[in-house]
Amino acid sequence: MVDPLAHVPGDRGWPLVGHTLMFVRDARGLTERNRQRYGDVYRMRVLGREGITFLTPQATREVFLDPGKVLSSEQGWSNTIGDLFRNGLMLRDFDDHHRHRRVMQQAFSRAALAGYVDAIHDVTDRHLRDLPDGDVDVYLLMKRLTLDIAAEVFVGVSLGAESERVNRAFADAVAASITPLRVPLPGTPWRRGLRGRAELVRVFGDLVAARRREAEPRTDLLSRLAHATTDDGELLPVDDVVDHMVFLMLAAHDTTTSTLAVLLWQLALHPAEQDRVADEVRALDGAPVTPADHGDLVHTTRAMQEALRLSPPVPFSPRRATADLEITGVHVPAGTGVSVSSLMLHRHPDWWTRPDAFDPDRFAPGREEHKQHSHLFVPFGGGAHLCIGNHVAEVMVKAIVARLLATRRVTADPRAGVVISPIPIPKPKGPMLLTVR
Structure with missing residues (x-):
């Protein structure tokens, strides 16, 4: 049998499971x-699918922009989150994706x-008011x-009381x-995941x-979606509204949690960097961080960018080719999985100085390492699937850091050995204890 990926270096991993367990x-x-073994283009097999991984910014650009409209995000994600977060924006393609994104875009306008x-x-x-001095698991x-x-x-x-269950x-x-x-065998992660989805x-x-029983829609996104109509004037199906809200709530809090936890942990380990952020946010004198002025928090922005570089919220972006194409000159047959990795791209030694170090000044004028290529720093993805809530996330991160560091200092034990598991969304493998004073 002819191997359609024989031209791509790599291997198929172990029998049956491929590289899944190692991944x-x-x-x-x-x-x-x-x-290190194969270079910036290689093949691997995860969760039963064999595909090509690209680790260059130019390949990332070609995949995200997808000028031929032949790289399916829905088919790329379907074998991981398809049954659990179905029909979210990442699981829609092309015209269908554009139509649903347009409906949701109103909730992410500047106004x-x-x-x-x-x-x-x-x-x-409310959360920080009664936060006592002492150790706290910053991730939780x-x-x-x-x-x-x-x-x-x-x-x-x-x-309220449903928060912990959700x-x-x-x-x-x-x-x-x-x-x-x-x-879905009893006691397995898959069964727990399906039960979580049902909840x-x-x-x-x-x-x-409840929203549809109200005569006048409220201003929140759920109300807007509940009362939104299709091109034919019909209300969006309830399942569509629910699917959008489930996926949006995941993106709005889990990915932001990851960035905040990594940022505060790194600032705790680097007191000089924490001082620079603290001095900046204290200058606000208690005023809120707004979309109009959050760009003025220069060092806070660089520290946040560095946290996003070290631990991008979506470390791999999978697609599936619906037709033959070439990516940076590499032939990709129809039906092949394609993946780009911000996790590796953001630490690629060919592009970054001391790639594993926390160094916010790499984003400062005079260095600006992230500007070597338009798609070298891609924490929010790109192209049609650029994160719809990236500006909300930036304001949220800066607002929370500003409120916390305006009146408190955080420290951490560098010997704690906190390890971040990058997939599916970055999360510490154990407690992430900060001491708050």
């Missing part, structure tokens, strides 16, 4: 080993973003905080996305029904 256990290590500022600061202040703290912010901003309600449902669904055993559908289904 789940240590995705960054596997990617780096493959880069809408300005309206979210008060909710972001109010919820942050930020996860609760960002979920509550996302609920108030996009759903228009406080989840957080657990999201965590189970995300964890299930990379489990090799995708059979999220229940919560948001009830909220959609």
Whole structure:
């Protein structure tokens, strides 16, 4: 039998499972080993699919821009999150994706973003007001905080007692996305993930029904989607509204949690960098971080960019070729999986100085390492699937850091050995303890 990928270096991994177990256990290590062994283009097999991984900014550009409209995001993601977060924007393609993105775009306009500022600061202040001095797991703290912010901003309600259940449902669904055993046997991650999905559908289904009983829509995204109509004047199907809200809430709080946790951890380990951010945010004198002025937080921005570089929220972006094409001169047959990796690209030694070091000044004028190529620094993806909420995420991160560091200092034990598992969304493998004073 002719091997359609014989021209691409690499191997098929172990029998049956391919590289899946190695990828789940240590995705960054596997990617780096493959880069050193095969170069910036290689083949691998994960979760039953064989594909080509590209590790250059030019390949990333060609994949994200997809001028021939032949790289399917839906088919790329379907074997990981397809059953768990179906029909979210990342799981829609081409005209269908554009149509649904246009409906949701209204919630991410500059005017809408300005309206979210008060909710972001109010919820942050509630969470931090009674935060005692001492040790705190910064990942868990930020996860609760960002979920509550996302609920108030996009759903228009406080989840209250349901907050922990919803957080657990999201965590189970995300964890299930990379489990090799995708059979709902009792006690398995896949079964817990499907139950998590069912819980999220229940919560948001009830909220959609309640909104549709109201004569006048509220201003939150859930209400807008609940009352939105198709081109034929029909209300969007309830399932579509629920699917969008489940996926959006995942993106709005889980990915932001990751960035906040990594940023605060790095600032705790680098007190001089923390001083620069703290001095900057204290100059606000308690004023909120707004879309109009968050760009003035120069060093806070660079520190956030560095956290996004070290730990990008979506470390791999898979696609599937629906027709033959070439990417940076490499032939990709129809049906082949294609993946680009911000996780590796952001630490590629050919492009970054001391790539594993926390060094916000790499983004400063005079260095600006990220500007060597338009698609070298891609924490929010690119092309048609550029993260729709990237500006909301930036304001949220800066607002929370500003509120915390304006009155407190964080420290961490460098011997703690915190390890970030990058997939499916970056998360520490154990406690991420900061000391807050």
